[in-house]
Amino acid sequence: xxxRVFLVDDHALFRAGVRAELDxxxxxxxxxxxxxxxxxxxxxxxxxxxxxxxxxxxxxxxGGAEVLRQVRTALPEVVFLALSVSDAAExxxxxxxxGARGYVTKTISSQELVRAVVRVAEGDAxxxxxxxxxxxxxxxxxxxxxxxxxxxxxxLTPRERDVLRxxxxxxxxxxxxxxxxxSVKTVETHVSSVLRKTQLSNRYELSRWASDRxxx
Amino acid sequence: xxxxxxxxPPPACDDRRVSVETKAKATEPVRRRRTGRVVAGVAGGVxxxxxxxxxxxxxxxxxxxxxxxxxxxxxxxxxxxxxxxxAGVPEQPPNPRERQQALGLLALGIGAAVLTGLVxxxxxxxxxxxxxxxxxxxxxxxxxxxxxxRRRWRDGARSGLLGTGRTTVxxxxxxxxxxxxxxxxxxxxxxxIDQLRFALLAVVATLGGVAVLTxxxxxxxxxxxxxxxxxxxxxxxxxxxxxxxxxxxxxTLALIQKQAExxxxxxxxxxxxxxxxxxxxxxxxxxxxxxxxxLSAALTAASGEVEDQFALSVQPVVVGDCELDPDLYxxxxxxxxxxxxxxxxxxxxxxxxxxxxxxxxxxxxVRDRGKxxxxxxxxxxxxxxADSIGGRMERHGGExxxxxxxxxxxxxxxxxxxxxxxx
Numbered sequence: 001x002x003x004r005v006f007l008v009d010d011h012a013l014f015r016a017g018v019r020a021e022l023d024x025x026x027x028x029x030x031x032x033x034x035x036x037x038x039x040x041x042x043x044x045x046x047x048x049x050x051x052x053x054x055x056x057x058x059x060x061x062x063g064g065a066e067v068l069r070q071v072r073t074a075l076p077e078v079v080f081l082a083l084s085v086s087d088a089a090e091x092x093x094x095x096x097x098x099g100a101r102g103y104v105t106k107t108i109s110s111q112e113l114v115r116a117v118v119r120v121a122e123g124d125a126x127x128x129x130x131x132x133x134x135x136x137x138x139x140x141x142x143x144x145x146x147x148x149x150x151x152x153x154x155x156l157t158p159r160e161r162d163v164l165r166x167x168x169x170x171x172x173x174x175x176x177x178x179x180x181x182x183s184v185k186t187v188e189t190h191v192s193s194v195l196r197k198t199q200l201s202n203r204y205e206l207s208r209w210a211s212d213r214x215x216x
Numbered sequence: 217x218x219x220x221x222x223x224x225p226p227p228a229c230d231d232r233r234v235s236v237e238t239k240a241k242a243t244e245p246v247r248r249r250r251t252g253r254v255v256a257g258v259a260g261g262v263x264x265x266x267x268x269x270x271x272x273x274x275x276x277x278x279x280x281x282x283x284x285x286x287x288x289x290x291x292x293x294x295x296x297x298x299x300x301x302x303a304g305v306p307e308q309p310p311n312p313r314e315r316q317q318a319l320g321l322l323a324l325g326i327g328a329a330v331l332t333g334l335v336x337x338x339x340x341x342x343x344x345x346x347x348x349x350x351x352x353x354x355x356x357x358x359x360x361x362x363x364x365x366r367r368r369w370r371d372g373a374r375s376g377l378l379g380t381g382r383t384t385v386x387x388x389x390x391x392x393x394x395x396x397x398x399x400x401x402x403x404x405x406x407x408x409i410d411q412l413r414f415a416l417l418a419v420v421a422t423l424g425g426v427a428v429l430t431x432x433x434x435x436x437x438x439x440x441x442x443x444x445x446x447x448x449x450x451x452x453x454x455x456x457x458x459x460x461x462x463x464x465x466x467x468t469l470a471l472i473q474k475q476a477e478x479x480x481x482x483x484x485x486x487x488x489x490x491x492x493x494x495x496x497x498x499x500x501x502x503x504x505x506x507x508x509x510x511l512s513a514a515l516t517a518a519s520g521e522v523e524d525q526f527a528l529s530v531q532p533v534v535v536g537d538c539e540l541d542p543d544l545y546x547x548x549x550x551x552x553x554x555x556x557x558x559x560x561x562x563x564x565x566x567x568x569x570x571x572x573x574x575x576x577x578x579x580x581x582v583r584d585r586g587k588x589x590x591x592x593x594x595x596x597x598x599x600x601x602a603d604s605i606g607g608r609m610e611r612h613g614g615e616x617x618x619x620x621x622x623x624x625x626x627x628x629x630x631x632x633x634x635x636x637x638x639x
Contacts, residue, residue: 014286027314086497086498087498088498107490107529115512129531129533129568129570130533132533133533133534133535133570136535136572137535137536165570167574168533168570169568169570169581169583169627170531170568170570170581170583170585171583
């Protein structure tokens with residue numbers, strides 16, 4: 001069964017382009033609707049109940065994080081994949097913490113986008129190498145980083161760190177699995193738990209971290 | 217930005233000089249002339265305002281000066297209260313003949329003033345003498361504080377007042393001294409020493425009163441200046457953005473239109489432009505023109521260079537950051553060489569660069585998913601890996617490890633220990 005996708009982007013031309021690409025490339029993905037603003041998106045997602053929402057980060061009335069805030073509690077089964085032209089640390093971390101399951105930039109190729117959509121629909125998290133780098137940097141336990149208040153929650157395990165490091169080095173999940181002598185399923189579990197920690201780590205204040213280092 | 221303007225075709229649109237001087241001529245207030253002035257541009261300004269020849273205005277001033285110096289006073293008052301023409305507004309170039317005439321009229325006016333002063337008797341001679349000295353002093357001071365001068369002070373204050381300001385300070389002090397001497401001589405002549413003290417007190421009290429009375433005026437003036445500065449900053453910002461978009465994005469789009477049938481070139485242009493704009497919008501990862509000073513900036517810059525050179529995508533990810541030292545600079549150079557190698561031999565469109573700064577060392581991984589190679593079969597004459605990467609790293613105390621196999625791609629691992637664990 002095809003993955004049902006909903007597009008949110010304030011540029012109609014971009015929506016049309018993505019829709020055409022997704023429709024022409026594969027039958028695995030089906031675009032069921034689109035929206036150009038936060039309000040439209042909230043209504044449209046509620047109506048269509050898609051599997052995956054491709055979410056733009058920068059929009060006039062609040063952006064992707066606002067859509068996530070309004071929809072996520074009501075429809076926890078809908079998965080969000082951020083698709084943005086910006087790869088500034090602040091934007092990436094804001095939508096990930098608001099609950100997106102992945103983040104890809106708009107320069108991604110169509111095939112990779114399809115793969116990413118299918119992967120998040122299956123419950124996996126999609127990390128670009130750059131995103132993995134941001135998260136590693138945010139969780140770095142080196143001197144100078146913010147103090148850790150809850151080790152259980154805030155620290156990455158050494159294994160998760162290894163996985164992220166290989167992701168940042170440009171490895172695919174399969175390659176990471178063979179590199180670390182674990183199964184692909186285990187890699188996915190590690191990545192998902194990293195994502196969960198990123199979303200939950202309020203005390204860590206990732207966005208403040210980003211601005212402290214003049215990354216934004 | 218690393219854009220070579222010589223490569224560009226002539227700009228598609230030369231729209232930077234958008235006309236803004238479209239004010240209605242009729243409502244234009246009097247402005248002192250900036251060019252072609254002899255004393256302060258007052259006569260020229262009045263002539264422009266009235267639409268008559270400047271010669272006649274000057275002649276009238278000169279003639280009035282003969283009447284107990286009325287012309288000079290009028291000229292001085294106009295000088296005080298009429299603002300100078302804004303810089304950059306086009307004016308007629310000065311005419312040498314007109315200038316000669318003006319100098320003649322000026323001499324004539326001074327002569328007439330002196331003559332009338334002498335004619336009206338020896339007593340007034342004692343008054344006009346010091347007065348003349350005081351007025352010359354005032355003229356010097358006022359001239360220094362002229363609008364153009366003040367603007368120059370403001371600009372100069374940032375780069376250091378002393379450089380441009382010393383001669384002006386001397387001139388201002390000389391002018392003030394002249395005023396003081398003039399007034400002093402005048403007062404001593406008319407009143408004698410005893411009355412002088414009382415007169416000075418009266419003058420100081422009057423000046424104090426004037427200062428207090430005009431406080432609201434000063435405040436308003438300062439507020440106006442602040443408001444004007446805010447507006448100017450905003451305009452400048454917008455102009456800067458427009459200029460940047462014009463120089464970079466519009467030019468690139470024009471180029472892309474011209475080369476639409478060469479997808480490789482179009483991609484190269486678009487990628488380079490995207491990177492530049494991204495840096496400009498989301499932070500200065502690469503300090504422009506100067507050599508980068510941190511590891512992440514240097515790696516990003518090197519990746520960008522290779523990206524441009526070989527028309528493929530190089531994705532740098534750097535975790536942590538630190539200042540560059542000679543060892544780390546060698547590491548960056550080695551990494552750049554590794555990226556170039558991958559670009560040349562791997563036959564891929566994308567290369568990952570991952571750098572990690574740890575307290576005791578810096579590691580960089582350069583990875584491609586290309587052909588890969590068999591290390592045993594690399595010919596002896598290939599120096600890239602051995603010298604540029606291996607040799608360079610070893611000289612600085614680093615290590616190189618290469619993982620590759622045919623068909624699986626290549627990963628070059630570079631490790632450099634950090635000497636000063638400063639963090």
